[in-house]
Amino acid sequence: MSLLRGGPHYGTELLAAPAETGALATSQGTAYPLLARLRREELVTTDxxxxxxxxxxxxxxLTPQGRAALEDFSSVWAEFTDAVDRVLALDRPHLRGKQ
Structure with a gap:
């Protein structure tokens, strides 16, 4: 959904952006069912x-409901990644000071 924050995109564009990271590549078999679910939940519209x-x-x-859901997810994601980083730092003494 964050890829749609800046405006409308079509499926192939949505697949290309994560693939460029090298770590987040996905397939049409994953992306299109997800887009269909987001459409059913009225988080995105399609034209x-x-x-x-x-x-x-x-x-x-993105619909207004989609933008709100994205903002909620973004704050939860930030808290989640901070918690994971703290747990990982417990196993890595050289990272303990970066909490």
Whole structure:
């Protein structure tokens, strides 16, 4: 959903961005069912738009409910990653001072 924060994107674009990180690559078999679930939960809307380079593309856009859910998740994620970092630091003496 954070990939949609800046505006509408179509499925292939949504797959490409995480793949560029090298660690978050996913497949259409994962992404499209997730997008369908987000659409059913009214967190995203989709619209078909003509493409100058081929068939029409289905663009996804965050709804206001989707933006709120993303903000909630972002704060929970930050707390989660901080907690994991603290636990990992317990096993790594050289990281203990970075809590």
């Amino acid at each position: 078909w738009n003509e493409s100058p380079n081929g068939p029409p593309r289905r663009f996804c856009t």
